[in-house]
Amino acid sequence: MENYEDEYIANTYQRLPVHIKNGEEARLYDENGKEYIDMMGGYGVAIFGYSNDKIKKAVCDQMDILPIAHASEYTEARNNFVKKLADSVPAGIDKFYLGNTGAEAIEAAIKVVKKSSKKHKLVAMTNSYHGKTLGALSITYSNKYRKYFDDILIKDVQFIRYNNTDDLKLLEKDDDIAAVFFEPVQGEGGINIPDYDYVRELREITEKNNIIFVADEIQSGLGRTGKMWAHQHFDITPDIITIGKGIGGGIPMSVTAGRHEFMDNLEKGEQSSTTGGNPIACAAGTAVLEQLTLDLINDVAKKGEYFRSKLNESLNDVKIVKEVRGLGLMNAIELRVKFLPVLMDLINKGVLALYSGINIIRMLSPYVISYDDLSKASSIIGESINEYYKEVIK
Incomplete structure (x- = not known):
């Protein structure tokens, strides 16, 4: 598809190299059918995902x-x-x-x-x-x-x-x-x-x-x-x-x-x-x-605890990681280095994430995200950060 956005839309957004075509639950798909685990959630808007x-x-x-x-x-x-x-x-x-x-x-x-x-x-x-x-x-x-x-x-x-x-x-x-x-x-x-x-x-x-x-x-x-x-x-x-x-x-x-x-x-x-x-x-x-029932909100709390525990397992002793923190499904990984290489690698591996400043990866996934996707996303994030850490210490 021909891209008119860069030509006609004011240059006020940091654009990611991904063209989203459609979504379902907590997954997004690009124009080539590539699947992404969505940890952006439309900057926190898509609390019920994309097919409610x-x-x-x-x-x-x-x-x-x-x-x-x-x-x-x-x-x-x-x-x-x-x-x-x-x-x-x-x-x-x-x-x-x-x-x-x-x-x-x-x-x-x-x-x-x-x-x-x-x-x-x-x-x-x-x-x-x-x-x-x-x-x-x-x-x-x-x-x-x-x-x-x-x-x-x-x-x-x-x-x-x-x-x-x-x-x-x-x-x-x-x-x-x-x-x-x-x-x-x-x-x-x-x-x-x-x-x-x-x-x-x-x-x-x-x-x-x-x-x-x-x-x-x-x-x-x-x-x-x-x-x-x-x-x-x-x-x-x-x-x-x-x-x-x-x-x-x-x-x-x-x-x-x-x-x-x-x-x-x-x-x-x-x-x-x-x-x-x-x-x-x-x-x-x-x-x-x-x-937004009490059961759903309690599940958000449990999913957040699960996700952070998996991240900590994946990132244990990785020296470029300063902290994993969050409440519920509002989470961040603070790095001791700039996040950009990690963010781009996550996109390549099928995870879309946000950022803060120059060294924080931020995640606002939909509440409907599955435990399997949280586990898979944490593994991919851990893999990307570990790979970048090895590059940094060379």
């Missing part, structure tokens, strides 16, 4: 009934979705803004906290990633994304060190902090998992100082870490949760979910979207939430 009958039926049925309706009109699909979502979020989280992308959910959250608080500053974390629209980029840490746009970003933003208790003292010393934006598990930053006591202290300080606590669960939520929400690992409840990626089952969708005392401060017209909460996305979202 319930999502397909929900979308197709909704297309026949009503494919599009603005949020100014009431629809059965949206009504059903928000009721199901209300049953899925923590107690006290009871108002939603429906959007299309994770970054849009963050933008809405920024408006909510700015409108709700009489204070001005936003606090985010080192190695944070919240998106690339201007508000979201303002609280995203990496300079490679920010450097050419710094003059148009939000100015009152302060970054503190992730998982560093000393920096929490800064929150108590500054009475102009409106909100803290926090990833319970950092995704783009490298699958960084904070200490239990650190998160508990962070939440206590925000409550004590009337600082709104925003949990960015766009990547870590919806069962990804082996709990419905990653913040549940730390026995806390945020004031606002941002939700995205898998919520639409492959259809673009996001949610800013918060306590009504904050969300109700947005007035009519201050935040809206032409396609936010559209019937097709809502139908897909309902199908997703109906399938």
